[in-house]
Amino acid sequence: MPKTRLDPGPFVLPMPTALIGAVVDGKPNFMTAAFVGIANFKPTIVACGLSPTHHTCQGIAAHGEFSVSLPGPELVEATDWCGLNSGKRADKSRVFETFAGELAHAPMVKACRLAAECRVVKTVEFAVDTVYFGEVVGVYADEESLKDGAPDWQKIAPLLFTFPDKAYWRFGEHMAAAWSVGKGYAP
Amino acid sequence: MPKTRLDPGPFVLPMPTALIGAVVDGKPNFMTAAFVGIANFKPTIVACGLSPTHHTCQGIAAHGEFSVSLPGPELVEATDWCGLNSGKRADKSRVFETFAGELAHAPMVKACRLAAECRVVKTVEFAVDTVYFGEVVGVYADEESLKDGAPDWQKIAPLLFTFPDKAYWRFGEHMAAAWSVGKGYAP
Numbered sequence: 001m002p003k004t005r006l007d008p009g010p011f012v013l014p015m016p017t018a019l020i021g022a023v024v025d026g027k028p029n030f031m032t033a034a035f036v037g038i039a040n041f042k043p044t045i046v047a048c049g050l051s052p053t054h055h056t057c058q059g060i061a062a063h064g065e066f067s068v069s070l071p072g073p074e075l076v077e078a079t080d081w082c083g084l085n086s087g088k089r090a091d092k093s094r095v096f097e098t099f100a101g102e103l104a105h106a107p108m109v110k111a112c113r114l115a116a117e118c119r120v121v122k123t124v125e126f127a128v129d130t131v132y133f134g135e136v137v138g139v140y141a142d143e144e145s146l147k148d149g150a151p152d153w154q155k156i157a158p159l160l161f162t163f164p165d166k167a168y169w170r171f172g173e174h175m176a177a178a179w180s181v182g183k184g185y186a187p
Numbered sequence: 188m189p190k191t192r193l194d195p196g197p198f199v200l201p202m203p204t205a206l207i208g209a210v211v212d213g214k215p216n217f218m219t220a221a222f223v224g225i226a227n228f229k230p231t232i233v234a235c236g237l238s239p240t241h242h243t244c245q246g247i248a249a250h251g252e253f254s255v256s257l258p259g260p261e262l263v264e265a266t267d268w269c270g271l272n273s274g275k276r277a278d279k280s281r282v283f284e285t286f287a288g289e290l291a292h293a294p295m296v297k298a299c300r301l302a303a304e305c306r307v308v309k310t311v312e313f314a315v316d317t318v319y320f321g322e323v324v325g326v327y328a329d330e331e332s333l334k335d336g337a338p339d340w341q342k343i344a345p346l347l348f349t350f351p352d353k354a355y356w357r358f359g360e361h362m363a364a365a366w367s368v369g370k371g372y373a374p
Contacts, residue, residue, distance in 0.1 A: 001297070001300075001329045001330070001331065002329075002330065003286060003297075003302075003327040003328065003329065003330075004327065004328050004329070004330050004333060005288065005325050005326070005327055006325075006326040006327070006328060006336070006337070006338075007325075007326070008230065008231045008303075008322075008323035008324065008325065008326055009231055009323075009326065010225045010228055010231050011301075011326065011337065011338050012225075012231070012233060012255055012257075012301065012302075012303040012323060012326055013203045013205065013223060013224065013225060013233065013255070013257070013345075014203050014257075014340065014345045014347065014358060015203075015224065015225065016200045016201050016202075018200065034225070035224060035225040035226060035227075035228075036200060036224060037200065037202065037222060037223060037224020037225075037234060037236070038197045038199075038200060038202065038221070038222040038224075038236060039222060039234065039236040039311075039313060039316065039318050040222075040236055040313035040314060040315055040316045040318075041197055041222075041236075041238075041315040041316055042314065042315055043195065043314065044195045044196055044197050044199070045236075045313055046199060046200065047224060047226065047234050047236070047318065049224070049225055049226040049227055049228075049232075049234070051228075068199055068200070070199075070200070070201075073362055076362060076363050076368055076369075077368055077369045077371070077372040078369065078372055078374070079369065080363070080365055080366065080367065080368045080369025080370075080372070081369035081370075081372040081374065082369070083365065083366065083369065084366060084369050084370065090374075092374070094374055095374040099190060101192065110188070110190075113188075114198075114199065115190075115199075116195070116199040122311065124226075124309065124311060124320075126226060126227035126232055126320075127227060127229065127230065128227055128228040128229055129226065129227045129228055131226050131227075131234065133311075133313075135195075136195035136196075136199060137195065138192050138193075138194075138195065139192070139193040139194070139195055139196065139198065139199055140190040140191065140192055140193070141190065141191050141193060142188045142189075142190065142191070143188070143189065143190075143191050144188065146191060149193070150193070150198065150351050150352065151193075151198050151349075151351075151352075152352075153201065153349045153352065153354070153356065158200075158201045159362065160201065160347075160358070160359070161365065162338075162340045164337050164338075165337065165338075165339075165340065166364065166365040166366055166367075167340070167361055167362070167363070167364060167365060168361075168362040168363045168364075168365055168368070169340065169358065169359050169360065169361055169362055170359030170360045170361075170362050171201060171347070171356065171359050172347070172356050172357030172358050172359035172360075173356065173357045173359075174354055174355075174356055174357075175260055175263055175346065175354070175355040175356055175357050176263050176267070176354070176355045177353065177354060177355075178267055178270065178348065178353040178354060178355055179267065179270065179271060179353055180267065180353075181263055181264055181267045181355070182263075182264045182265065182266065182267025182268035182269070182270065182271050183267075183268075183271065184264070185264040185265055185267070185268040187265070187268065187277075187279070187281055187282040
């Protein structure tokens with residue numbers, strides 16, 4: 001299959017849809033983000049590429065703490081609304097019921113089946129976005145979304161996001177076990 | 188819904204399944220990775236958290252270049268095999284037919300419908316993994332996987348990966364348009 005070259009853009013990976021939470025001026029605030037990934041296995045560190053101009057980032061900078069909550073399909077409108085509106089103009093503190101873990105400034109979304117609280121351990125600035133590296137202090141899940149004490153991803157049903165179509169996608173079907181399905185493969 | 192606290196682990200996000208390519212000792216080598224995300228919008232920079240002990244990372248360190256190719260479901264066995272076997276012992280140069288873009292040391296997988304070549308612009312070391320930040324120099328897609336000149340994610344059908352179940356998942360159904368579906372939402 002011949003290949004077509006496209007000019008670079010952030011459409012080289014499917015991405016998670018995450019709600020990044022922080023406390024700004026004493027109130028919980030949330031922004032919608034997709035530039036989120038894992039940076040280090042242990043301690044678990046997440047990397048969030050966010051424009052520091054976002055209202056949420058004022059809170060991250062002030063307290064060195066943030067949260068990552070994963071909305072499911074039933075929260076797609078609220079999640080998109082958080083991406084369309086800035087906490088600079090809209091009060092987002094009442095969009096979601098929140099809960100706290102160990103950190104005082106990393107409010108998590110109760111309606112999300114999986115969420116994590118993070119402490120900033122490093123930041124790296126790029127042209128548009130600053131990467132906030134957050135060490136995961138605690139992970140919180142609905143009991144119903146666990147299987148043998150671990151997240152059951154089919155039940156968590158995280159939304160995905162892609163560019164440049166700017167689309168939310170459902171998490172798909174289980175395909176195969178890793179470190180396993182390739183055992184019989186012969187190149 | 189009451190929340191259950193879990194000790195931290197890399198199970199806070201659904202992740203992409205990516206084949207990271209580099210040239211080691213003059214030969215293409217590929218490793219399977221999931222700690223991959225976007226770090227900056229423009230120029231587009233990807234962040235890959237990889238243990239520097241990997242054979243592929245020798246090539247990244249030597250040439251400052253790597254590739255990211257997205258396998259679809261039909262490549263799950265080969266992809267998993269690349270995760271099970273190290274290039275230190277197995278010759279991975281014949282697993283995939285490769286192609287090159289502008290960079291000489293960022294071999295991409297022809298059988299993947301979407302791939303990108305990257306130039307390392309920064310590295311950040313954590314306890315286990317080093318984050319390789321790569322500026323995307325070019326994106327390559329099968330013509331059949333494009334719609335109006337942009338990636339059609341349903342056709343690209345990238346595999347996803349999750350911990351701690353160590354599972355490959357299919358990309359799911361289109362859910363909603365972003366910057367749109369939340370317009371009518373009232374918190």
